[in-house]
Amino acid sequence: MDGAWPFDDAPKRPGAGKPAATPAPERAEQPRLAAGVHQIDGEDYHRDPCPEASLSSTLAKTMLGQSPLHAWTASPRLNPDWEPVNKKTFDIGRAAHRAILGAGGDYVAIPRSMLASNGAASTKEAKAFIEDARAAGQTPLKEDEVAQIHAMRAKAQDKLTALQIDLDPARSEMVAIAEIDGVWCRAMIDNVPLDARLPIYDFKTCENASPEACQKAILNYGYDVQAEHYRQVWHAATGEDRVFRFVFQEKSAPHEVCVVELGADTLLIARKKIARAREMWGLCLRAGQWPGYPLGVHRVDLPSWAIERWLERESHEAQIKRDTGRDILAASYAAQSPENHEVNPWA
Incomplete structure (x- = not known):
């Protein structure tokens, strides 16, 4: 660069x-x-x-x-x-740490009765429950997520015991x-x-x-x-x-x-x-100085493997054209045309 x-x-x-x-x-x-x-x-x-x-x-x-x-x-x-x-995305990892390591904030299930009809924790009651749980240092999870954590714990214990x-x-x-x-x-x-x-x-x-x-x-x-x-x-x-x-x-x-x-x-x-x-x-x-990215316009090249991948594709398509006299795209169009597909008379 x-x-x-x-x-x-x-x-x-x-x-x-x-x-x-x-x-x-x-x-x-x-x-x-x-x-x-x-x-x-x-x-x-x-x-x-x-x-x-x-x-x-x-x-x-x-x-x-x-x-x-x-x-x-x-x-x-x-x-x-x-x-x-x-972030919500951290919750499963945080709860799994608690379940498997036995340390950190505990997790708690959001009562199913508080969830919306589509299962989302979007109701006023669910939001209040989540806020109170986080304030108490707990990770709020849905019941299926709690079951997921327990399954992870059982699997981890079996695997680690074997090791x-x-x-x-x-x-x-x-x-x-x-x-x-x-x-x-x-x-x-x-x-x-x-x-x-x-x-x-x-x-x-x-x-x-x-x-x-x-x-x-x-x-x-x-x-x-x-x-x-x-x-x-x-x-x-x-x-x-x-x-x-x-x-x-x-x-x-x-x-x-x-x-x-x-x-x-x-x-x-x-x-x-x-x-x-x-x-x-x-x-x-x-x-006492913390610089960000250097000033200037940065020239960026793709890694060699990405360039090689394109050249290989280009070579492959050229070989097909030499062998068949047709572009690979034209061959694909022909293969997908209705006349090349069998019609089910019972449909």
Whole structure:
């Protein structure tokens, strides 16, 4: 991509990251935690309880995949207008975490009598129930969604038991805080077995948990960065050098489960990525400047595989024309014409 510029030049640019120059005012009620391992609720964790604005895996992925300005916008300690994101699409994953890990906010079924005739939670009573449930830290679900969560839990327990994986609820949602390379970092890890020789685990709900689909998800969502960030923060906080594993589970029946451990080459690149994210975070934090995308017109080429795919199609169609003397489109028209289809005399 043309028009790229070195990040190290960003603090010298006039007005770069201007909206982010002043950190957000501290929230008086927000606890401040020292380096180490803690167990706190998700709301306090996501508001960033570190001694200063800290780097999470989500912010690291945002720094690398978008820009420092996007990371500033998503930081609860830097952006004075930050608000937690609460989407309906998160509900199944949140409830599944609770059911399988035994930690986090509980879930509750919306009474069927409150639903509209089409099953939607659109009535005044249903909306009030949902609002009260969320205010109490609960995830409101329809009865069929609760049944879905219970089916997921049963499948996950069977699969993990077969793999001799025990996710102790007392060791779920462990928060690690540490300073690495002069940057405060935090991680809320789904499950950390007491035995330091065992891996740490992160649970993901998905539509497809086949190994190939998990590989794509790791690439598309930056889960490699998350894995290495969690591993390094836990090591810095405890001295334990642990393997990291993902547990992917499908939300739809049969709710299959796939446990994934990243390979050595992937982890090597992930270490480079997370180190760069920390470097960028530290530079921006010290300079008080959080640049967005570089100015300029960017020339973008499609990846080589996309170009090759078109050239292969073009070659294939040309070969058909040479062999038949007709364009492939004309052949398709002929094949679909009424005279080429048998008419059922009994219709």
